[in-house]
Amino acid sequence: MGGRIMKLYEITSEMRALDELFLSCIDEETGEVKDDGVIDILEQELKLQLQTKGAGIIKSFKNSEAMLNGVDEEIKRLQALKKSISNQINSRKEYIVRNMEMMGITKIETELGNLSLRKSKSVNIYDESLIDKKFIEIETKEKISKTEIKKAIEAGENVQGANIVEKNSLNIK
Incomplete structure (x- = not known):
């Protein structure tokens, strides 16, 4: 198990194996545990792995939630920007129409359009x-x-x- 952080499914599998190991360490006649020191060490290591993995999962969820909140804020900002740009376009159109009407012009031709x-x-x-x-x-x-x-x-x-x-x-x- 060493320094590598196990995947969640690996930890679950190891916990099952630990349960089997624990059962094999019980004396069938007396019901006493033959060697619980090894089992305790393995159990502590698995618990540590599970805590480490759990902390990583929590960190990942918190990062995702923060990103989601940031995306929501960016959507609101972009919607406000879109509305502002749309209002500017409409104001410019109305301004051009008013001025063309005042000057009696119905068409302006340019290289761009x-x-x-x-x-x-x-x-x-x-x-x-x-x-x-x-x-x-x-x-x-x-x-x-x-x-x-x-x-x-x-x-x-x-x-x-x-x-x-x-x-x-x-x-x-």
Whole structure:
């Protein structure tokens, strides 16, 4: 057994062998242990190996848990970064649209790509409480279906609580 740390399955196997050795050291007639000194030494060595292995297992689990916590924190940080970058992109697009509209420009051509304004329609919900239930999609929570409202309004239906707002959106190619 010496200085090498045994694997957990090896320790279990050695414990079984120790039990067998212990049984073989019992005098069948008297029931007394013939030589318990060797067994005590082996048992102490196995217990030490088991404690050492147990400490290593605990250390490994604690390292894994710490790594998991670090990964969770990194995920949160990256999600916040993603949201920030997305907000920056949207703000830049709105800024470019406003300036192009003020200057009366509908297209900017560059070597890297083109910026162009195109008409788009989106539904503006100005009062959710007035939206008819047929436009509400049921998921895990109620959600107003802007797609269905847009279809209804474009088909000539009067939808209380919503109207269509025409605006320019930026198209980047």
